[in-house]
Amino acid sequence: MKSQLLVETPTHKWIYFGRDPDKPEKIIDTNQYMLVTEHKALLMDPGGVELFAPMLANIVKHIPLEQLTHLFASHQDPDIISSLGLWDQTLPEAKLYSPWIWEGFIRHFGMSNITYEALPDEGSRLILDQAEVQFIPAHYLHASGNFHVYDPATRVLMSGDVGAALEGPNVSIFVDDFESHIKKMSFFHQRWMPSNAAKNDWIARVRKLDIEYMCPQHGRIFKGEQVGQFLDWFEQLEVGQAISNS
Amino acid sequence: MSRKRTKVSQYYVIAAVVAAELNHTLTYCKQINLTASNAQAASSRVGNAALGFKALTGFIDDLACYTMKAATDINQLANQASKMATETARAASALKHFEKAKRNSHDAKYAHTILPAFQHTSDRYTQLQRSFQKVINQMEIQLHELKRNLRTANILASICRIEACRVDVANQATFNDVANRVDNVANKIRQRVDNAISLFDTSAEKKAA
Numbered sequence A: 001m002k003s004q005l006l007v008e009t010p011t012h013k014w015i016y017f018g019r020d021p022d023k024p025e026k027i028i029d030t031n032q033y034m035l036v037t038e039h040k041a042l043l044m045d046p047g048g049v050e051l052f053a054p055m056l057a058n059i060v061k062h063i064p065l066e067q068l069t070h071l072f073a074s075h076q077d078p079d080i081i082s083s084l085g086l087w088d089q090t091l092p093e094a095k096l097y098s099p100w101i102w103e104g105f106i107r108h109f110g111m112s113n114i115t116y117e118a119l120p121d122e123g124s125r126l127i128l129d130q131a132e133v134q135f136i137p138a139h140y141l142h143a144s145g146n147f148h149v150y151d152p153a154t155r156v157l158m159s160g161d162v163g164a165a166l167e168g169p170n171v172s173i174f175v176d177d178f179e180s181h182i183k184k185m186s187f188f189h190q191r192w193m194p195s196n197a198a199k200n201d202w203i204a205r206v207r208k209l210d211i212e213y214m215c216p217q218h219g220r221i222f223k224g225e226q227v228g229q230f231l232d233w234f235e236q237l238e239v240g241q242a243i244s245n246s
Numbered sequence B: 001m002s003r004k005r006t007k008v009s010q011y012y013v014i015a016a017v018v019a020a021e022l023n024h025t026l027t028y029c030k031q032i033n034l035t036a037s038n039a040q041a042a043s044s045r046v047g048n049a050a051l052g053f054k055a056l057t058g059f060i061d062d063l064a065c066y067t068m069k070a071a072t073d074i075n076q077l078a079n080q081a082s083k084m085a086t087e088t089a090r091a092a093s094a095l096k097h098f099e100k101a102k103r104n105s106h107d108a109k110y111a112h113t114i115l116p117a118f119q120h121t122s123d124r125y126t127q128l129q130r131s132f133q134k135v136i137n138q139m140e141i142q143l144h145e146l147k148r149n150l151r152t153a154n155i156l157a158s159i160c161r162i163e164a165c166r167v168d169v170a171n172q173a174t175f176n177d178v179a180n181r182v183d184n185v186a187n188k189i190r191q192r193v194d195n196a197i198s199l200f201d202t203s204a205e206k207k208a209a
Helices: A049-062 A084-090 A100-109 A178-192 A196-207 A225-236 A241-245 B008-046 B048-104 B111-166 B169-208
Strands: A002-008 A013-018 A032-036 A041-044 A068-072 A095-099 A115-119 A124-128 A131-137 A147-151 A156-160 A213-216
Touching (some): A013 A049, A013 A213, A041 A124, A049 A084, A049 B048, A084 A100, A084 B111, A095 A100, A100 A115, B048 B111, B048 B169
Parallel strands (some): A095 A115
Antiparallel strands (some): A124 A131
16 A cells, blocks of 8 residues: 655645555555644544555554544545444544534444544534644535545645546556546546535535645545646536436 | 354354244243143133142243243343354454554554554453353353253143043043143244254364364
8 A cells, every 4th residue: 555745734744545556456446644743643534444454554654553543534435434343443542523414324334432523514623733624514425424624734625535536556646637537537426426516515615725635535636726627627517427327 | 061162253143043043932932821821721610620730730831931031041142142243253353454454564663553452452352252152151051951941841741641631531632732732832942942052062063173
């Protein structure tokens, strides 16, 4: 599994994890992100059961395990958080931030130690040492209760399934050419995203944020002007395709 | 009971099947209860000649109540074992993942920080295995005890037949029918209990093989 520093400030840094070469072939490739402050760390969308061991092995390259104090699950999907039962035995004192509507569902993955911090629909904030992140509502993109994480200091938006692309496991972690990347994203967004209204509402809110890195949970990271290009492209895309197909 | 045990994972199945087998016995116990009530009514109708038989109906009723309680208790143990098996399997799975992470992080700066979680899970796993084994042993002991007590049913049935001889021919059939029912239902229960016990024997054989 690759892990690399994405961005760093004097108070905190973002680390990327993904492209695991030992990942079983038929499970979807995922990106994980970790925000590390002086004494704490927030692991975002920790991944599925199959990813637990490589994630653990890579996290301890960067921080001691006891520094990992917070987890975030953007929604309830297995590729996001089915490793929870294992994290629960690893980090019994940790807190998991996730949409309130999924608590009863996510607990099915096994959670008897970690504390569930239910995120209200309107979102909230989390302070970790000197860093403050915002949980940005992204409901119906694609899950009916869904959040993204925005860090104004580093201008990083962890965008969950928005911006996801389906491609091979050994590609670059950054988008190199936006135009050629579109074809790897179109089907995913048209088929997985259910609501044009939710999509446009999210775009309007996200346009107001200052974003340098847009980091999806699958595919590649958008940098600089690619973020605006993505928002423009996404705005004109009709989603919820399965209805017209059927 | 001291023989070596098979894998916890097999006990998932054993606990579930034992619970199912004992669930059937509860239905049979209700049938014995009903038989005992009918026998009591019949012996009242017959009068003094059936006094001995009337006393027996109380024992039949007691046996049904004992069997029902024993089956319920074993069922509770089976449920407890099933939950413990889940927890044990989870701990075992976590240990497997920890081992993998340890192997892959030997050169990581903070690799040693995995150890406390690994050790804690390992201790918990050992503790769960011990507790689980205790419940399984208890379940097996109680099944054998239930089987032993079911022999009383055959004795009761035999005495019922002897008592039936004391009443007039017209009522003998009723009392013999009660004896047959007690025998029949007790055999059904014994069959279920034997099925449950055999699961433990099979798993021990598999382990030995």
